[in-house]
Amino acid sequence: MPSVPGLPPTEQLVTGLARLGQAIRIGARRDPGPYALSELQGDIVSFLAGDLRPRRQSEVVRALASTAPTISDAVRTLLAKELVERERDALDSRAVVLTLTPAGVAEAERLTGVSPDVRAAISALAPDDLAAMLRGTTTIIRELQDRRAIPVTRMCLTCRFFAPDAHPEDPARPHHCLFADAPFGDAELRVTCSDHEPAPTP
CATH class of the missing domain: 1.10.10.10 (Winged helix-like DNA-binding domain superfamily/Winged helix DNA-binding domain)
Structure with missing residues (x-):
C-alpha cells in the first residue's frame, strides 16, 4: 500500500x-x-x-x-x-x-501574556484538542526531564500534589490536585504552577 x-x-x-x-x-x-x-x-x-x-x-x-x-x-x-x-x-x-x-x-x-495572534490561533482549538495538546506537551517535557535533556519545570507531572487518574469514573476530570483538593482534567494540566512541590524521586 x-x-x-x-x-x-x-x-x-x-x-x-x-x-x-x-x-x-x-x-x-x-x-x-x-x-x-x-x-x-x-x-x-x-x-x-x-x-x-x-x-x-x-x-x-x-x-x-x-x-x-x-x-x-x-x-x-x-x-x-x-x-x-x-x-x-x-x-x-x-x-x-x-x-x-x-x-x-x-x-x-x-x-507571560500571549500575543493576540497566538491567542486567536489557540482559541480555534476544540476543548478536546486543547486538552490533548496539553497532555502531550507535559508528557514530552517529563520525558526530556527524565533524560536530563532540559531542567525540571514546576508542572503537574513532577508535583507531589498530582494524583493522576485518581477518578477513573469521571473521564472529563480523572486527575486530582491534593493541594487544592479538587479533581481536574487534561485541559487544566499545569506546565508551570507557583504551588508546585517536587515529587519524591522514585
Missing part, C-alpha cells in the same frame, strides 16, 4: 513544534516592552516570577540550563534596569539571592 510522502510523524511533530516556538518568539520580538530585554533576561524575570521567594543565583543557572558567567552578565543588566534586586543569602553569606522589584513583577506579567 503506498504511503503519504513526507517526513515520518516524529519529525513532522518536531517541525510543527519548532514553528509554534518561532511564532511565539516573533510575537515577543514585535513587542520588546519598555526594557527591551534579551531572551535570557526575559527568561530570568519569568523564572523569578514563578516563585517570589528569594532565589539563589545558582538556582537560576540550573533552571535555565545556562552557565554562571552568562547568568551573572544578564543579572547585572537586570540590576541596572532595576528589575531585580540582589542581596546576600541570610542562610549562607557566600551565596546571593535574587528577587524581583515591583517593576520586575510588572514586566513578568507583561512577558
Whole structure:
C-alpha cells in the first residue's frame, strides 16, 4: 500500500513544534516592552516570577540550563534596569539571592501574556484538542526531564500534589490536585504552577 510522502510523524511533530516556538518568539520580538530585554533576561524575570521567594543565583543557572558567567552578565543588566534586586543569602553569606522589584513583577506579567495572534490561533482549538495538546506537551517535557535533556519545570507531572487518574469514573476530570483538593482534567494540566512541590524521586 503506498504511503503519504513526507517526513515520518516524529519529525513532522518536531517541525510543527519548532514553528509554534518561532511564532511565539516573533510575537515577543514585535513587542520588546519598555526594557527591551534579551531572551535570557526575559527568561530570568519569568523564572523569578514563578516563585517570589528569594532565589539563589545558582538556582537560576540550573533552571535555565545556562552557565554562571552568562547568568551573572544578564543579572547585572537586570540590576541596572532595576528589575531585580540582589542581596546576600541570610542562610549562607557566600551565596546571593535574587528577587524581583515591583517593576520586575510588572514586566513578568507583561512577558507571560500571549500575543493576540497566538491567542486567536489557540482559541480555534476544540476543548478536546486543547486538552490533548496539553497532555502531550507535559508528557514530552517529563520525558526530556527524565533524560536530563532540559531542567525540571514546576508542572503537574513532577508535583507531589498530582494524583493522576485518581477518578477513573469521571473521564472529563480523572486527575486530582491534593493541594487544592479538587479533581481536574487534561485541559487544566499545569506546565508551570507557583504551588508546585517536587515529587519524591522514585
